[in-house]
Amino acid sequence: MFLPRLALAIASALVVGSAASAQEPARAITNVTLIDGTGAPARERMTVLVVEGTIAVVAPAAQTSVPPAAHVVEGTGKFLIPGLWDMHVHLAKAGASSLGLFLANGVTSVRDLGGDFALVQQWRSEIAAGQRLGPRIRTAGPILEDPARVRRLKARGTVEPVDRFRVPVTDSADADRVVDSLARLGVDFIKARTAASPESYRAIAAAARRAGLAFAAHGDIVPPEEMLRARQGSIEHALYPPLARRDARARAQLIRHLVEARVAVVPTMVNYYEWLLVSPARARRIVEDSAGHLDPRRRYLSGYLLDDWREQVEERGRVKDALIRRLYLPRAYRGVLRDLQEMQRAGIRILPGTDVAVALMYPGFSLRDELAVLLEASAAGFQLPAARCQRTPGVAVPPTPGP
Numbered sequence: 234m235f236l237p238r239l240a241l242a243i244a245s246a247l248v249v250g251s252a253a254s255a256q257e258p259a260r261a262i263t264n265v266t267l268i269d270g271t272g273a274p275a276r277e278r279m280t281v282l283v284v285e286g287t288i289a290v291v292a293p294a295a296q297t298s299v300p301p302a303a304h305v306v307e308g309t310g311k312f313l314i315p316g317l318w319d320m321h322v323h324l325a326k327a328g329a330s331s332l333g334l335f336l337a338n339g340v341t342s343v344r345d346l347g348g349d350f351a352l353v354q355q356w357r358s359e360i361a362a363g364q365r366l367g368p369r370i371r372t373a374g375p376i377l378e379d380p381a382r383v384r385r386l387k388a389r390g391t392v393e394p395v396d397r398f399r400v401p402v403t404d405s406a407d408a409d410r411v412v413d414s415l416a417r418l419g420v421d422f423i424k425a426r427t428a429a430s431p432e433s434y435r436a437i438a439a440a441a442r443r444a445g446l447a448f449a450a451h452g453d454i455v456p457p458e459e460m461l462r463a464r465q466g467s468i469e470h471a472l473y474p475p476l477a478r479r480d481a482r483a484r485a486q487l488i489r490h491l492v493e494a495r496v497a498v499v500p501t502m503v504n505y506y507e508w509l510l511v512s513p514a515r516a517r518r519i520v521e522d523s524a525g526h527l528d529p530r531r532r533y534l535s536g537y538l539l540d541d542w543r544e545q546v547e548e549r550g551r552v553k554d555a556l557i558r559r560l561y562l563p564r565a566y567r568g569v570l571r572d573l574q575e576m577q578r579a580g581i582r583i584l585p586g587t588d589v590a591v592a593l594m595y596p597g598f599s600l601r602d603e604l605a606v607l608l609e610a611s612a613a614g615f616q617l618p619a620a621r622c623q624r625t626p627g628v629a630v631p632p633t634p635g636p
């Protein structure tokens with residue numbers, strides 16, 4: 234149980250992008266404190282030996298001989314953990330330079346919730362062939378949308394090349410055609426953000442089931458009972474509206490059904506802390522601070538991602554948006570947080586994701602913030618610490634710019 238899981242992680246950390254070959258020397262991480270991710274206690278002074286991309290030995294350093302030709306990483310004072318997943322990113326928006334940032338932060342796998350499939354597919358195959366450094370990628374391809382939303386995005390004008398990122402779906406014939414063609418192209422799952430109608434939502438879910446693909450959708454697309462009936466596999470972001478209006482018994486019953494159906498929730502709580510509850514003025518200062526004085530992570534971002542962030546910051550600065558933010562968001566946040574805590578206690582699978590592409594979400598780095606939030610949120614009585622929104626995060630891992 235333990236070895237294969239760890240094997241995955243360390244193999245990812247060490248050989249992703251370099252296509253392990255038979256000629257490659259063994260790699261040894263010596264004297265390291267090992268946290269294997271199974272919940273077992275940390276083990277100090279361990280040596281892990283990786284041969285041809287696979288873990289060959291995990292044993293106390295004192296009892297392990299390292300082959301003389303091995304490439305040795307001295308692990309004294311360091312921790313070795315399984316490679317991390319960011320369960321909600323948009324790679325095509327983050328750009329090629331984000332791929333190395335994920336690895337530098339220990340994120341060796343990502344789940345891409347939609348964008349320019351041709352681009353992501355190209356990166357995915359280059360990574361697999363060892364021509365590019367980057368995480369393992371599971372991708373949805375383009376995002377399925379209510380056609381009205383696609384029209385609105387285009388009419389408004391956006392830096393995003395909408396036609397490459399989103400596919401409109403009107404009715405069940407559309408749903409069948411789109412899902413079948415995505416399945417043939419090789420997407421790993423289907424993602425819907427909005428639906429033209431409940432019928433259209435059901436048709437997408439049914440087409441995904443027929444194609445043998447998992448189905449992910451936003452937490453506000455239909456009521457949760459409908460998600461359960463459609464066998465939606467994951468709820469992206471919080472359930473919205475939060476379950477607050479239901480009485481305690483109805484909430485508990487619904488949550489029990491979600492647990493039984495093994496529905497995963499990817500709440501992307503870091504979006505609240507580091508973006509939605511941050512003032513637009515501060516967000517603007519960070520985006521325009523090209524030297525990265527306010528946030529050193531800012532220096533590693535692609536020009537395209539920054540243009541997208543600028544657009545988001547501009548939208549936030551509008552009067553209507555500012556009002557919504559002040560009057561509505563703190564209340565919504567409290568409901569979302571309460572749902573999350575109730576779901577955590579009930580045993581729903583809560584998965585960490587950042588929605589990289591959302592402004593002030595830094596590829597790789599922000600996953601660590603999300604993990605911290607999820608951990609803190611599991612403590613009883615946890616409230617939003619106001620100071621958190623204004624802190625300047627440190628950079629603990631030296632980032633390696635991606636190719």
Ligand SMILES: [Zn+2]
Binds near residue numbers: 321322323346588
């Ligand atoms: Zn997203």
